[in-house]
Amino acid sequence: MYPAKFLALTRLLLVLAHPSWLVCLSSAFMPGRISYPDRHSLSLTHSYDTSALLATLYGKDGKIVRDDEQEQKQQVTTDIFDDVTSSMIRESVQSDLGDVNSLLTRLACGFAPSPHDHLLPRQVVSATLKQVTPKQLSIAVAVPAGNRGGSDETDTYAGDQLVQILVPVVFQKAVKSDGEAQIVKSVINQIQQLDRIATDRLIQREKQKEEDSAKQRGAGLVEQELQRDLTEEPLAVDWPPWWTVPQLKIMLAEECKTLKSLLNEAEFLNELVALCKLHSSIKKPIRQAKVAAVGTSGIFLRATLLDDNENDITIVNVPIPFPGGEMTTSDDLRESVLTLIETVELPQEETPAEETIESPSDLSETIEIRAEEEEATETATKMEEETRQNEPTQEEMVAEARKQPKSPEEEARLAAKYAAIADVGERAFTILKDLGMI
Known part of the structure; x- marks a missing residue:
């Protein structure tokens, strides 16, 4: 008898080389000790260049230790369901999961990949289940053209054109082929789990959107309040001693209001900032400046300073008197304000320096260069005169032509x-x- 170890190794080598040889040689080495497997289990399944080799391996005691074909049947699931199973899944989704359009919309919005990962259910017109496989759902959602779920999208869009977005929703676990009823049950359970995840995501997304909107509104309100503080009429305690008001002169009072409104327009921002720097000892950078009041003897400015901490805003008062004292007419008041504006110098934009050719600084070098230039000019003039003298005249050219x-x-x-x-x-x-x- 052959040693058992030798027989086991021989069987293994034969199976790896060509499994169909095992049937014939097994009986030669170990007659009567094992039951021969049928030819089907030993057949080589391949397409020569695409399929793996399937084999049945036996241990030294004659028992099957590995059956590739059986393991493949148990582990590998199909890529798509057959028509009957797909139909059963769709019917179960319609009957067991309630409002299917809302469900599919939540799933698509919750699992939409970038750049559609900000899509919200209220932006979706319709949702359709396109395909169900053992690994995922494919959902098509229709949204208005331009509304693709980007981070800067709004909730309403004009126009009737729709765009379809196909969203893959991957199952948490692949569905195994354990019979139609079990497949349908597994798919329904997976959809319900995914719906809970998608709902949580959408709730968080809505909260984040509301927080961002609140921050924007808050920033807008803070800016509005700041502008109101800058342009609010100063209190009596803030007036400098030289400050005067129109009192009963209605036309002059109206002129003060008009000039204040005019100076607070955007095109005068740089001039007001420059005035604050010129008529104060402010060292910090000035963010902006506004006119709080225009009087008959000067203007009252307020400026915001840029602090190291961006959350802290400092407002300073900058009253500026007119050089000519108190004005008694609208024309004089207007002229005084314009004079103040014209006294400031705005920073000039830097322009690239033009390349210049440096001239010689030594006077002797300059004289030598000029002498060389004059000599070159005289030489060129002489050459031109000699050329003209040597050229034949028109009559000479005609006579010469006639002589030919x-x-x-x-x-x-x-x-x-x-x-x-x-x-x-x-x-x-x-x-x-x-x-x-x-």
Whole structure:
């Protein structure tokens, strides 16, 4: 008898080489000790270049220790359900899960990938279940064109055009093929679990959206309150000793209000900041400045300073008197305000310096350069004159051309041209003589 270890190793090698040989050689080495598996379990299943080798392995005691085909049947699930199973799943979803459109909308919004991960249910027009596989749901949602669920989207959009977004919703565990009823039950349970997760996500998303909106509103309210504080009429205790008001002069009082409103427009922001720097000892950077009041003897400015802590805002008063004292007419008041504005110098924008050629600083070098330039100019002039003198005149060129040997045909053509020219000249002379012009 062969050793048991030798027989086991031999069987293993034969199976790895070609499993169909095992049936024949098993009986030669161990007759009567094992029951031969059928040919189907030993068949090689392949498509030559795409499928793995399936085999049945036996231990030294003759028992099956590994059956690839059986394990594949137990572990591998199908990629898609058959029509019957898919139909049963859809019917169960319709009957067991209530408002299907709302459910699918929540799932799609809760699990939508970027850049649609800010999509909200109220932005979805409709939701449709496109496909169910053992691994995921595929949901198509229709949203208004332009509303793709981005972070900067709003809730309402104009227009009737819709865009369809396909959202994959992956199951937490792949559904095993354990019979139609069990498959349907497993899918329904998975959808319910995913719905709870999606609902929690949407609640958090709504809370975050509300918090962001509240922050924006709060920032807007803070800015509005700040602008109101800057432009509010100063209290009596804040007036400087030289401050005067129009009192009973209605036209002058109206002019003060008009000038205040005009100076607080955006285009005068830089001028007001510059005025605050010019007429105060402020060292910190000024964020903005506004006119709190315009009087008959000056203007009252308020400025906000940039502190190291952005949450702290400091407001300072900057009263500025008119150089000419108290104004008694609207024209004088207007002129004084404009004079103040014109006295400030705004920082100029930096422009790139132009490249300049440095001239020699030594006077002797300058004289030498000029002498060289004059000499070069004289040389060029002489060369031009010599060239003109050496060039033949027009008459010389014509005479030279006539001296050149010509063929009889050319001589005949030239003679005809000269005769025609002479004839034209004689006619012109006769006409001018008849007219008394000669």
